[in-house]
Amino acid sequence: MFMNTCGDCVNPSHYVTADSLGGGRSTFDGSALRKYVANANGTVIWERSKYTFEFQCPGSEVEDVLSRHKDCVSTVVPINDMYKDLARHELALLAKFHHVHITSRMSASVCRLKFADHSCDSCDEVSSIFKCVRFIPDGEDIESLDKPAYRSRERQAKERQDIVEYVKELKMLRKHRLGIVEA
Numbered sequence: 001m002f003m004n005t006c007g008d009c010v011n012p013s014h015y016v017t018a019d020s021l022g023g024g025r026s027t028f029d030g031s032a033l034r035k036y037v038a039n040a041n042g043t044v045i046w047e048r049s050k051y052t053f054e055f056q057c058p059g060s061e062v063e064d065v066l067s068r069h070k071d072c073v074s075t076v077v078p079i080n081d082m083y084k085d086l087a088r089h090e091l092a093l094l095a096k097f098h099h100v101h102i103t104s105r106m107s108a109s110v111c112r113l114k115f116a117d118h119s120c121d122s123c124d125e126v127s128s129i130f131k132c133v134r135f136i137p138d139g140e141d142i143e144s145l146d147k148p149a150y151r152s153r154e155r156q157a158k159e160r161q162d163i164v165e166y167v168k169e170l171k172m173l174r175k176h177r178l179g180i181v182e183a
Contacts, residue, residue: 065129073130087108
């Protein structure tokens with residue numbers, strides 16, 4: 001079987017950073033990373049949160065790096081067929097890490113086939129660090145947090161009181177304009 005090798009992983013003195021990838025920062029869904037993350041700093045991976053790739057570091061330095069970056073998580077990429085769970089744009093980013101050639105016209109299924117025969121002896125020694133850029137707890141919806149059902153009772157009561165006071169003010173102004181004097 002033909003094996004692709006990763007040039008950067010063969011030379012462990014050169015690690016990939018977000019700046020060296022270029023093309024902006026692709027986001028990974030928490031659901032894609034959740035199974036593969038080494039949770040060294042106790043960070044919870046929420047399925048709907050978004051993560052960006054930050055940099056790679058030697059596996060021996062991961063715990064030290066994560067202790068300094070509380071909003072980051074680490075994983076070895078790719079491991080345990082992680083590529084099967086990723087979207088096309090995420091596969092394209094991984095391809096840059098490992099010098100797998102993926103063109104813009106390739107579908108996600110073709111990209112996954114490219115990773116199927118990828119093997120690199122040193123990949124297990126290099127960990128990728130991802131930073132949480134959009135935090136969405138499981139079961140929560142950003143848009144629904146502002147709906148009345150999610151507002152506190154105190155806030156709802158204050159809003160009702162504000163409306164009542166506003167209506168009273170409008171009635172007084174109307175009576176004043178019409179010249180109606182209350183007895």
